[in-house]
Amino acid sequence: MAKFQKGSSVSKVFNNSRFGGNANPSIHIGLGILVAFFFFSGWIASKNIQTLQQNTVLVTRTHETLTALRDVLSVFKDAETGQRGYLLTGDENYLAPYNKALADIEENLVTLEELTEYNMTQRDSLAILKNHIGKKLAELEATINIRRTEGFQPALALVKNGEGRAEMDAIRRILSTMEGTEQLVRNERISDMQRAYRTTAVHIILTSIVGLILAVVAFILIRRAINARARQNWLQKGEAALAKATVGDQTPETLGENILRFFADYLHIQAGAFYV
Structure with missing residues (x-):
């Protein structure tokens, strides 16, 4: 009689069959790389979005x-229009544009101070501009007061x-310089924004x-x-079935x-046996 021993060479047939094999441990590494890649890509995308928002x-x-700078010049034109109308007619109604311009100029200067807060070059120019604006407003007010109290000819004199014209020319010159500086800043910032857009597009494609x-x-x-796990299960099931088929004295x-x-x-x- 012969008894089949578990672990004998017969059971090794399963390991040599086309169903044998072990699970691939590299699956954990692959999933880890995939998760790390998407985490890193998300971080890069977040930085690009922040850059775009800032730009x-x-x-x-x-x-x-730029709009505020142009508004200053426009408001001064309105102030001069009101002044001239009053000087010519003596009618207080012509001072409506002038009176409105006084409030608008103050508001525009406050806006410019806020917008140029972090640009020292523009801040320095703004300080000079405010000085000339003060002198020009004083000249406008003086001519109006003289017209009101002394008449047309003294006001015209x-x-x-030429003091008022000189101050207005200085205001125009400073506004033009500030606008040119701001245009350069604008072009640089637009270039930065375009680079950020291109970087984001390339990142999306590569990702x-x-x-x-x-x-x-x-x-x-x-x-x-999954296939390795299935093969392993198949192997274990086969070994158990083989042990059952060979159990006992035979x-x-x-x-x-x-x-x-x-x-x-x-x-x-298919299998067969020859008996001699």
Whole structure:
């Protein structure tokens, strides 16, 4: 009689069959790389979005500064229009644009102070501008008061002395310089924003390509791991079934027949034996 011993060379047939193998441990590494990649990509995308937002705010701030500078000149034109109308007619109604301009100029200067807070060059120019604005407003007020108290000719004489024109020319010159400086800042900020857009676009494309490749690799690794686990389960089930088929005292002929029948059924193969 012969008894089949568990762990004998017969059970090793499973390890040599096409179903043998172990699970692939690299699946954990692959998934770790995939997660790390998308985490890093998300961080880069967040930084790019922050850069775009900052550049958008800065470009908007520059546009607002340019608008405020142009508004100062426009308001002064309104003030001069009101002054001239009153000087010619003596009618207080003509001072409406002048009176409105006084309030608007003050508001525009406050706006410019806020918008140029972090630009020292513009802050220095603004300080000089405010000095000339003060002198020009004083000249406008003086001519209006003289026209009101002394008449047209004395007021006209004050206008002709050229002080008001000199101050207005200085205001125009400073506003033009500040506008030119702000245009340079605007162009630089727009260039930064365009670079940020290009960087974001390239990042999205590269992330999509690399992410797709990593996803495919992860899929392959996962599938291999699943197949390896299935093979391992198949092996364990086969060993248990083989042990059951060979348990007990059996003659060599019976044992051989049972083993052969088991492998033929379990491996789905055809087998035969020759007896001499």
